[in-house]
Amino acid sequence: xTLLSVRGxxxxxxxxxxxxxxxxxxxxxxxxxxxxxxxxxxxxIFNLISGFLPPDSGEIxxxxxxxxxxxxxxxxxxxxxxxxxxxxxxxxxxxxENIMIGRHVHSRAGFLAGMMNLPFTWKxxxxxxxxxxxxxxMLGIVAHAGTEATSxxxxxxxxxxxxxxxxxxxxxxxxxxxxxxxxxxxTNDMGGLxxxxxxxxxxxxxxxxxxxxxxKISDEVIVVSYGEKIAEDRPLxxxxxREVIRVYLGDDE
Amino acid sequence: MARRYLPxxxxxxxxxxxxxxxxxxxxxxxxxxLTMTAYYSLVIVGLCMLIGYAGQIxxxxxxxxxxxxxxxxxxxxxxxxxxxxxxVSLLSDSGMLVTRPDAYGGxxxxxxxxxxxxxxxxxxxxxxxxxxxxxxxxxxHYLAMATLGFGIxxxxxVLGTGFLGAAxxxxxxxxxxxxxxxxxxxxxxxxxxxxxxxxxxxxVGMVLLLNLIHSRVGRAxxxxxxxxxxxxxxxxxxxRYKLNTFVLSAVFASLAGVLLTHYNGGIGPSEAGVMKSVxxxxxxxxxxxxxxxxxxxxxxxxxxxxxRGYFGxxxxxxxxxxxxxxxxxxxxxxxxxxxxxxxxRAVSRNPAEEEAP
Numbered sequence: 219x220t221l222l223s224v225r226g227x228x229x230x231x232x233x234x235x236x237x238x239x240x241x242x243x244x245x246x247x248x249x250x251x252x253x254x255x256x257x258x259x260x261x262x263i264f265n266l267i268s269g270f271l272p273p274d275s276g277e278i279x280x281x282x283x284x285x286x287x288x289x290x291x292x293x294x295x296x297x298x299x300x301x302x303x304x305x306x307x308x309x310x311x312x313x314x315e316n317i318m319i320g321r322h323v324h325s326r327a328g329f330l331a332g333m334m335n336l337p338f339t340w341k342x343x344x345x346x347x348x349x350x351x352x353x354x355x356m357l358g359i360v361a362h363a364g365t366e367a368t369s370x371x372x373x374x375x376x377x378x379x380x381x382x383x384x385x386x387x388x389x390x391x392x393x394x395x396x397x398x399x400x401x402x403x404x405t406n407d408m409g410g411l412x413x414x415x416x417x418x419x420x421x422x423x424x425x426x427x428x429x430x431x432x433x434k435i436s437d438e439v440i441v442v443s444y445g446e447k448i449a450e451d452r453p454l455x456x457x458x459x460r461e462v463i464r465v466y467l468g469d470d471e
Numbered sequence: 472m473a474r475r476y477l478p479x480x481x482x483x484x485x486x487x488x489x490x491x492x493x494x495x496x497x498x499x500x501x502x503x504x505l506t507m508t509a510y511y512s513l514v515i516v517g518l519c520m521l522i523g524y525a526g527q528i529x530x531x532x533x534x535x536x537x538x539x540x541x542x543x544x545x546x547x548x549x550x551x552x553x554x555x556x557x558x559v560s561l562l563s564d565s566g567m568l569v570t571r572p573d574a575y576g577g578x579x580x581x582x583x584x585x586x587x588x589x590x591x592x593x594x595x596x597x598x599x600x601x602x603x604x605x606x607x608x609x610x611x612h613y614l615a616m617a618t619l620g621f622g623i624x625x626x627x628x629v630l631g632t633g634f635l636g637a638a639x640x641x642x643x644x645x646x647x648x649x650x651x652x653x654x655x656x657x658x659x660x661x662x663x664x665x666x667x668x669x670x671x672x673x674x675v676g677m678v679l680l681l682n683l684i685h686s687r688v689g690r691a692x693x694x695x696x697x698x699x700x701x702x703x704x705x706x707x708x709x710x711r712y713k714l715n716t717f718v719l720s721a722v723f724a725s726l727a728g729v730l731l732t733h734y735n736g737g738i739g740p741s742e743a744g745v746m747k748s749v750x751x752x753x754x755x756x757x758x759x760x761x762x763x764x765x766x767x768x769x770x771x772x773x774x775x776x777x778x779r780g781y782f783g784x785x786x787x788x789x790x791x792x793x794x795x796x797x798x799x800x801x802x803x804x805x806x807x808x809x810x811x812x813x814x815x816r817a818v819s820r821n822p823a824e825e826e827a828p
Contacts, residue, residue: 270703299705302704307701308693308698311697319690322690322706322707329715332687333679342687386706
């Protein structure tokens with residue numbers, strides 16, 4: 219079954235065609251990786267899918283509904299949540315509070331209910347807290363619950379960011395370079411975490427430069443270059459694809 | 472929960488202590504300025520919510536105060552006797568009008584203060600939505616400039632409008648009747664009750680705002696303040712939350728404008744002036760930006776000193792200087808939360824650590 223279907227999307231920035239007529243599907247329950255040389259347009263593709271940028275052309279269908287042109291907030295409310303290449307945690311907030319923000323779309327107390335401190339909000343806050351603690355336990359960061367999130371080590375900030383996304387209980391998780399800046403051991407752990415997330419029933423689409431990680435965990439890999447798809451296949455086949463090798467390593471001549 | 476409401480009880484105690492102090496020292500006339508301080512404090516805590524917690528500056532909140540004050544002043548002084556018609560008699564029949572004697576022995580037929588108050592706040596809300604919608608898309612200096620522009624427009628309009636009294640403003644505004652025989656008015660016989668009414672209202676406002684910052688919405692606002700794009704990616708409707716907070720702060724400002732106008736018995740164009748808006752922002756800044764209690768305590772002290780005339784002819788200059796100094800030396804606000812722990816860290820930090828990146 220297809221969870222996300224990208225059909226012929228394009229995006230132009232002035233004279234640069236950043237993404238050109240790109241199409242691909244992400245199957246429910248799979249891990250799909252988006253790779254390509256620097257400047258290939260991978261992050262732009264993420265921004266288009268997650269509603270941060272409107273596509274100039276094409277359609278994006280998520281869970282059976284057209285989502286192109288929706289805001290990032292509406293897309294998130296529909297169950298597609300992203301992380302950022304450069305970690306974007308909320309400063310001056312603890313790890314617990316950061317993760318509690320992830321429960322926003324699953325709770326409903328508004329301005330009036332908040333100001334009046336209505337009893338239903340107490341129960342809701344307790345549920346938000348319990349669920350957030352559950353997620354911190356799963357990720358092994360519960361000891362840092364009260365720490366200011368932005369004061370943690372880089373690798374742990376990345377885990378918190380993923381925890382915050384998981385708190386949204388997404389159907390599709392978009393990870394933008396989850397292993398960037400991590401050492402080998404941390405990268406290995408990240409691979410294990412992503413596989414665990416899939417076992418929880420979350421479909422994953424990731425952009426990543428670490429090829430060993432991509433090849434180990436992905437079901438399918440898409441390769442883009444200059445905003446166009448040049449290959450889409452299983453990891454082993456991608457490794458042998460001549461066009462991919464040419465894009466990454468240059469021509470033989 | 473106790474940590475949230477304990478300071479409220481302490482503050483209520485302080486308000487009582489101040490009143491008792493004026494009673495025993497025979498300085499009850501100070502309560503007049505302290506009551507006015509309460510209404511200005513209502514503007515300031517609402518603005519603190521917008522600036523400190525939602526992270527959006529407004530240099531136009533005197534505009535909302537003036538909208539509240541002028542609408543209620545106009546409606547409760549404009550004589551409808553000379554404008555009899557179907558609409559006026561409909562209002563009259565439904566009890567929304569009142570008659571009272573005017574200064575010359577005649578009789579005035581005007582809108583009831585409660586209806587005037589509702590109309591004033593409703594108008595402020597509509598204008599806040601209309602202005603805030605486009606303006607809150609701006610950030611930083613641009614937002615400051617745009618809200619400043621709004622404030623100037625309101626100021627020039629009240630100054631240039633004949634039926635709003637132009638440079639004289641509107642006077643002879645009646646008291647605001649409340650249940651149990653209470654009236655919001657500046658008459659010295661009701662000084663004590665008005666002092667408690669005004670500060671009671673501030674305390675109610677504080678409780679509402681304290682609840683809000685500790686709620687799901689408050690957490691979301693902190694997220695919007697910290698990293699707006701990431702907040703959007705978490706499904707928080709950032710534009711709507713900023714706009715709602717802007718409107719909420721406009722409600723606080725316009726309600727303060729309405730009640731202070733009834734208390735003072737009038738309003739003049741200086742209430743809409745830019746320097747008033749600067750003053751409100753300066754007090755929020757010295758109070759520590761995201762610190763409702765800091766803003767409230769600074770408002771109590773500085774507004775009281777200003778209204779008692781301690782700053783003399785330098786009144787506006789004092790607040791301008793405060794704002795400049797804060798922006799230079801403590802751009803996060805002076806009485807900010809974690810100030811003590813930050814200071815301790817700064818003192819205990821050894822120089823070697825400081826050089827490390």
